[in-house]
Amino acid sequence: MKKEAKILLQVAQRDYVAFDILRRNPDAHLNNVLFNAQQCAEKLIKAALAFNEVYYKKTHNLIELYYQLEEKDIPFPASMDDLEKLNPYAVGFRYESSEIGLMSREEAAELLNILREWAKQIVGE
Numbered sequence: 001m002k003k004e005a006k007i008l009l010q011v012a013q014r015d016y017v018a019f020d021i022l023r024r025n026p027d028a029h030l031n032n033v034l035f036n037a038q039q040c041a042e043k044l045i046k047a048a049l050a051f052n053e054v055y056y057k058k059t060h061n062l063i064e065l066y067y068q069l070e071e072k073d074i075p076f077p078a079s080m081d082d083l084e085k086l087n088p089y090a091v092g093f094r095y096e097s098s099e100i101g102l103m104s105r106e107e108a109a110e111l112l113n114i115l116r117e118w119a120k121q122i123v124g125e
Helices: 002-023 030-051 062-071 080-090 105-123
Strands: none
Touching: 002 030, 002 105, 030 062, 030 080, 030 105, 062 080, 080 105
């Protein structure tokens, strides 16, 4: 599963690049920006789980993934509150026409920077 962890880090980086491009574009809809942030966070958490040889369900639910980290005593550098704010952007808000502002672009960027460093330390990148 170590190889899978490295692949997940690479794919998370692609999501981060998409997030970062959209984040800097004031015309980009917040829901689209945060969808990419959620996707990045999801893959980073899954990379940490995979590296620790923890089987994870095929889910977009960040809270569920967080509990898997907690079960295996894998330290997590962010709060559950942050994940709860980002979680709905995986599916729920993708089709909303109005912006749902549970998290700002800047808050998402800060969270992703913390998670990217954390996952890289775990996987050894």
